[in-house]
Amino acid sequence: MNRKLINFISAFFYTLTGLACASLVIIVAIILGNIVVNGISHVTWEFLSTAPKAGMAEGGIFPAIFGTAFLVLLMTIAVVPLGVSTAIYLQIYAPAKSRWVHAVRMAIQNLAGVPSIVFGLFGLGFFIEFMGKGIDKIFLGGELYMGQPAIIWASLTLALLTLPTVVVSTEEALRVIPKAHREVAFSLGATRWQMVRYVILPQAVGGILTGTILAVSRGAGEVAPILFTGAAYYLPYLPTRLNHQFMELGYHVYVMATQSPDVDATLPILYATVLVLLTLTFTLNFTAIIIRSKVRRKLKIGK
Amino acid sequence: MNNISKIETKALDLFYGHFQALKNIHVSIPPQKITAFIGPSGCGKSTLLRAYNRMNDLIKGVKVTGEVLLDGKNIYSSKMKLISLRKRVGMVFQRPNPFPISTYENVAFGPRIHGITNREQLDNIVETSLKATGMWKDVKDKLQISALALAPEQQQRLCISRLLAVEPEVLLMDEPCSALDPIATAKIEELILELKKCLTVVIVTHNMQQAARVSDYSAFMLLGDLVEFGETKEVFTNPKDKRTQDYITGRFG
Numbered sequence: 001m002n003r004k005l006i007n008f009i010s011a012f013f014y015t016l017t018g019l020a021c022a023s024l025v026i027i028v029a030i031i032l033g034n035i036v037v038n039g040i041s042h043v044t045w046e047f048l049s050t051a052p053k054a055g056m057a058e059g060g061i062f063p064a065i066f067g068t069a070f071l072v073l074l075m076t077i078a079v080v081p082l083g084v085s086t087a088i089y090l091q092i093y094a095p096a097k098s099r100w101v102h103a104v105r106m107a108i109q110n111l112a113g114v115p116s117i118v119f120g121l122f123g124l125g126f127f128i129e130f131m132g133k134g135i136d137k138i139f140l141g142g143e144l145y146m147g148q149p150a151i152i153w154a155s156l157t158l159a160l161l162t163l164p165t166v167v168v169s170t171e172e173a174l175r176v177i178p179k180a181h182r183e184v185a186f187s188l189g190a191t192r193w194q195m196v197r198y199v200i201l202p203q204a205v206g207g208i209l210t211g212t213i214l215a216v217s218r219g220a221g222e223v224a225p226i227l228f229t230g231a232a233y234y235l236p237y238l239p240t241r242l243n244h245q246f247m248e249l250g251y252h253v254y255v256m257a258t259q260s261p262d263v264d265a266t267l268p269i270l271y272a273t274v275l276v277l278l279t280l281t282f283t284l285n286f287t288a289i290i291i292r293s294k295v296r297r298k299l300k301i302g303k
Numbered sequence: 304m305n306n307i308s309k310i311e312t313k314a315l316d317l318f319y320g321h322f323q324a325l326k327n328i329h330v331s332i333p334p335q336k337i338t339a340f341i342g343p344s345g346c347g348k349s350t351l352l353r354a355y356n357r358m359n360d361l362i363k364g365v366k367v368t369g370e371v372l373l374d375g376k377n378i379y380s381s382k383m384k385l386i387s388l389r390k391r392v393g394m395v396f397q398r399p400n401p402f403p404i405s406t407y408e409n410v411a412f413g414p415r416i417h418g419i420t421n422r423e424q425l426d427n428i429v430e431t432s433l434k435a436t437g438m439w440k441d442v443k444d445k446l447q448i449s450a451l452a453l454a455p456e457q458q459q460r461l462c463i464s465r466l467l468a469v470e471p472e473v474l475l476m477d478e479p480c481s482a483l484d485p486i487a488t489a490k491i492e493e494l495i496l497e498l499k500k501c502l503t504v505v506i507v508t509h510n511m512q513q514a515a516r517v518s519d520y521s522a523f524m525l526l527g528d529l530v531e532f533g534e535t536k537e538v539f540t541n542p543k544d545k546r547t548q549d550y551i552t553g554r555f556g
Binding site for chain 1: 356358361363386387388389390393394396398400402403404412413415416417462465466469
């Protein structure tokens with residue numbers, strides 16, 4: 001090959017990779033720009049604090065914001081203890097490299113790869129049909145109370161979906177704690193539980209927090225798992241009990257985009273809702289990133 | 304040799320799986336003296352040290368036979384409580400390894416896990432322990448600052464203070480100076496000599512000069528065998544075994 005051709009190919013791939021990067025940035029910029037430009041004028045205090053009116057062509061999205069917050073709160077309460085305990089078991093208690101640990105890790109990885117709509121169906125089948133109906137049958141003689149779509153079932157379904165996030169980031173946080181710290185704790189006469197409680201957990205708090213926020217951010221943006229398990233098209237009341245249905249931002253977007261009687265009238269509201277949803281998840285992700293880098297810096301001081 | 308010994312090791316064998324790391328060890332550690340274990344890497348000196356507070360228990364596949372008597376009681380018997388054993392027989396590790404919390408909390412850690420919650424009592428223990436290692440003056444105004452901000456020597460002192468806070472009877476030191484520079488090493492050695500007034504010290508070291516400087520008794524180990532044990536002066540100036548002599552004079556190791 002002659003020199004010119006080589007130079008040309010080299011320049012060509014340099015340009016190509018650069019363009020690939022640029023196109024990515026441009027696409028993100030277009031998406032965000034479009035949403036911000038079209039949505040920002042509609043995001044007012046009134047929009048954030050009132051309920052939808054007139055077939056969703058007017059009014060705000062307060063019930064959806066409230067529902068989303070309530071949903072992810074319940075989800076967090078469920079997923080954090082479960083995820084953190086799993087990670088602690090895998091990293092601290094379980095014999096390293098055993099088959100059992102391997103099986104659990106495989107299960108978590110598979111869980112992370114399951115399409116979210118499948119979680120929705122699982123939630124419907126397991127939580128509502130099996131657990132909810134089961135509870136009704138045993139405690140209420142079959143009267144319908146828990147055996148229907150409800151915020152508790154939706155949040156548990158989301159908890160399953162976000163479990164891998166919490167387990168993986170907690171495990172990562174536990175893994176970087178020097179093994180010597182465990183030995184020291186034991187050599188001072190600590191029991192295994194004391195070692196976990198006073199040596200491991202305080203050092204892992206940052207990682208656990210990061211995982212939790214990422215899980216919340218993911219959970220807040222998912223629609224498919226709550227589709228059959230509790231999200232409502234429209235509710236005249238706010239959910240206050242665990243067996244109530246709820247409105248949710250992501251689902252509200254879906255509803256307005258596909259089921260609206262007057263698409264043109266709801267369009268500005270749709271844009272504004274998406275903007276609120278994106279702001280929420282971006283803020284959460286950004287917070288997680290900040291916490292993570294702070295924790296990493298703190299652990300580096302000693303080295 | 305003394306009749307009384309703090310730790311009496313009798314026919315101790317230790318296996319990692321099929322590998323025998325310690326072979327029929329008999330040795331008496333005298334109280335309130337410094338005993339050094341010397342020998343080339345992999346000779347079993349650290350393993351023997353760790354057998355004295357059962358830190359080897361943490362490793363999978365370890366099997367121990369024989370006896371280790373602490374004040375006449377076998378620490379490998381089922382009656383011996385692991386927690387109280389480790390409280391009595393403390394350990395200082397190779398690298399300074401303070402927890403990434405404040406100096407105060409590092410020292411208070413041991414007393415806390417053994418049930419002391421009274422703030423005044425903890426304050427006293429922290430002060431006494433830091434005074435015992437001679438670092439109280441330097442850190443008393445910055446007790447709440449992260450221990451990771453201390454210099455390596457201070458960190459190692461802190462680790463010793465953390466140990467003294469649980470009032471151990473025996474101090475096991477696993478090459479406590481190997482991560483320190485010569486000046487810091489000299490200061491830690493001084494401290495070790497100070498500590499033997501009230502404690503029994505067993506120190507593993509690679510550094511022969513160190514063993515000669517600080518220890519009263521020395522044990523030379525090779526490939527899992529305890530080759531020679533005696534007063535340090537004797538072992539270093541008049542070794543009975545050819546292998547000890549070869550090692551000490553630097554012919555191998």
